[in-house]
Amino acid sequence: MNAAAVPANKRRRMMITPEGLALPITIASRGSRAGALIIDVIIIIAGLIAFNLLMNWIAGGLLEGTVLDVEAAPRGAQEFLQILLVIVGFVTWYGYFLVQELGPRGATLGKRLVGIRIAARSGGRLAAEAVIARNLLRDIELFYPLVFILVLLVGATMGEDIGPLAWAATAWFALFLLLPFFNREALRAGDIIAGTWVVETPRTRLAKTLSTQGAAAARGASDVTGTRYEFGEAELSVYGEKELQTLERMLRDSSPEALAAVHAAICRKIGWDPGAGDERAFLEAFYGQLRAKLEGEMRFGKRKADKFS
Incomplete structure (x- = not known):
């Protein structure tokens, strides 16, 4: 059975809060988690591309012919601008996830669109260190091996001998990618380390009155x-x-x-x-x-x- 198609009743769990309450929750499907991550990555990449184009447009339109002309700038100044873009990319990548997941909703825009959020498995408040840990681990689990594999593929097309590195990188990527399929809570390595899980967000409206109210x-x-x-x-x-x-x-x-x-x-x-x-x-x-x-x-x-x- 496809992981995304697992019935909701199979993903039902009870979470015990610090007050001793047993709250019913539903573990998010693996498909919804993957979809949320894809949406978030698309948003980040689109935002960085738009920012880069905007900066190039501003620099080309306002600075052309001046002493600050980007094309006529010394090499040191151009390298500084490149470093600045790298810093902006770093801050955007980690800031996007950390700021939103540390908020009251505990979810990025991608997670909110598919109806899921992060929660502490202890039932308490989601701690900042837990959010930081799970986001740092995501890079080690997925993005670093992906970048490594792409670099190796480029090297191979240029005739370089990459040896067994491609197999090692693929095994690295596959190990972490498949980990959520080998535990009932669909936890990835970041969730295990941080003590979190991803659950479905209840879709209720305050304006509606309980049908069962007395x-x-x-x-x-x-x-x-x-x-x-x-x-x-x-x-x-x-x-x-x-x-x-x-x-x-x-x-x-x-x-x-x-x-x-x-x-x-x-x-x-x-x-x-x-x-x-x-x-x-x-x-x-x-x-x-x-x-x-x-x-x-x-x-x-x-x-x-x-x-x-």
């Missing part, structure tokens, strides 16, 4: 005990959109035992006495009021992506 979500009152749950600004401010979406999924799909664990974790977080026996009503009320708060803030251009924002 009276507590609508009125703040429990049908079981009659208790009216009202939460203050400080209590609702501890969570953001990501946690709201997670809570929505759990209210739809999770067992009473899982909801009890979520209820206890939220109570600890906001300083309430957890009690027992009315967990769903509490969670429905918390969900409804948190959603209303976040939607109200979004109307004024203010967004809270997650509890770390």
Whole structure:
């Protein structure tokens, strides 16, 4: 079976958060990860080409005939410009991945287009060192051997004896390329070192109301005990959109035992006495009021992506 065609239910996992919550996630398919990387590489290369053309156009149009004319510049100045372009390329390549993956969405533009993101396997916040490690390893896994193979092929076409280097480079590339096919989580070497995995991004909208919500979500009152749950600004401010979406999924799909664990974790977080026996009503009320708060803030251009924002 093709890796990209593996059913989603075969890729379902449970992630345990630092608060002890078991959250259902879906591992991203290998095909979607490859597609996201291709999109990102195309964006980077297109951006660098556009930047280079723009700089050449500016230099040719504004500096021609002056003492700063690029064509008439001394060799040292031309080498400086080449070094500057290399630095821009280096910063663009690593900055593109690091800046976006360290953001609240944990995903580059390519990953967002195919609906996946990076997450820490520990269930905690995605650490900067983890993102840096997995991106540095990507070059060692894929791009360095690819460049090495291309250089060897060019040398071979020019009549150079490359010996067994081509086989060694191909084995290097194949080893890392095939690694995700030999583990259930589709982890590449960078994920193993960094303690990350790539998961599908839930596509939920804040404007939609839970189809399974009870009276507590609508009125703040429990049908079981009659208790009216009202939460203050400080209590609702501890969570953001990501946690709201997670809570929505759990209210739809999770067992009473899982909801009890979520209820206890939220109570600890906001300083309430957890009690027992009315967990769903509490969670429905918390969900409804948190959603209303976040939607109200979004109307004024203010967004809270997650509890770390």
